[in-house]
Amino acid sequence: MELETTRLRLDALQPADAPVLFGYRADPEVWRYQNWRPGSLAEVERFIRNQSTFTAPVIGQWLQRAIRLRDDGALVGDLAFWLSGDGLAEFGITIAPEHQGKGFAREAAQALLGGLFGRMDVHRVHASVDPRNAPSMGLMRSLGLRQEAHFRESLRHRGEWVDDAIFAMLAREWRETAAKNAVMPASR
Numbered sequence: 378m379e380l381e382t383t384r385l386r387l388d389a390l391q392p393a394d395a396p397v398l399f400g401y402r403a404d405p406e407v408w409r410y411q412n413w414r415p416g417s418l419a420e421v422e423r424f425i426r427n428q429s430t431f432t433a434p435v436i437g438q439w440l441q442r443a444i445r446l447r448d449d450g451a452l453v454g455d456l457a458f459w460l461s462g463d464g465l466a467e468f469g470i471t472i473a474p475e476h477q478g479k480g481f482a483r484e485a486a487q488a489l490l491g492g493l494f495g496r497m498d499v500h501r502v503h504a505s506v507d508p509r510n511a512p513s514m515g516l517m518r519s520l521g522l523r524q525e526a527h528f529r530e531s532l533r534h535r536g537e538w539v540d541d542a543i544f545a546m547l548a549r550e551w552r553e554t555a556a557k558n559a560v561m562p563a564s565r
Contacts (some may be wrong), residue, residue, distance in 0.1 A: 378434060378442070378496070379503045380488040386445045390428055390455065394443060395421045401473035411471065412534075434497070436462045436517060444472070444485045453481055457487060464500035466493050468490040470516075482516050490520065494551045503545035507534075517544035521554050 380387040390398065399421040401407050401430045408414035424441075434440050437459070444454040454472035468489055470522060472482045491497040506513045517524070522544035530538035 378440075380492050381447060382484045382488045384447055385453075385481060385484055385488070386398045386447045387442045387448070387488060388445065388457065390425045390441060390443045392422065392425055394452050395425055397473070398425070398455065401454075402471065404474060406474060407471060410510045410513065434458070434460050436460050444470075444481060449500055454485065456485055458489060458493065460497070460499070465500070466497075466499045466502045468493075468502060468504055471534075477512070483514075483519055486516065486520055490546070490551060491555075494548045499548065501545060501547050502551075503543055506542045506544060508540045508542045514542065520546070521550065523550075 380414055389538045399415055399418045402415050428441050431440055438458045439457045441457045445452055453476040456470040458466055458468040460466050470482050470486055493502055525545050526543040531541045532539050
């Protein structure tokens with residue numbers, strides 16, 4: 378699944394992306410809340426090769442997509458999503474530190490939600506967020522996802538018990554929000 382926004386293109390990771398992907402994914406401030414912390418450039422290269430075998434989303438498999446600047450193709454982050462066989466999806470997003478705070482995560486996630494709810498006819502999308510990650514908590518709320526749960530010390534992550542906040546949105550909620558935004562007059 379390839380998607381475009383005003384500023385971004387979401388597409389397949391390429392072998393040439395490996396050094397940049399490794400650079401930000403190995404950053405302690407980035408992997409602190411992530412499940413995947415690559416140990417080497419070779420590991421990232423293998424990961425990209427494995428992802429290249431997916432030409433379309435596969436039920437039960439995480440699909441990782443590059444988040445690129447539309448103008449020059451520079452890699453600014455990545456996102457992943459997972460589909461169940463019964464209309465459910467989960468997603469996660471990572472933006473390189475030097476590109477954070479520019480609205481790229483929100484723009485990419487909005488495009489992904491549009492693709493999942495629009496093109497793929499998904500019924501429900503959710504995301505799991507470490508509540509200590511304030512920017513991600515804010516992102517989920519800004520996207521219109523509802524916080525459905527806050528599980529106390531429910532995950533063992535990097536040797537410690539951590540909380541897990543679950544955010545979700547239904548297809549009908551996405552359609553309502555999209556319709557409301559489409560008819561709202563432009564602000565002056």
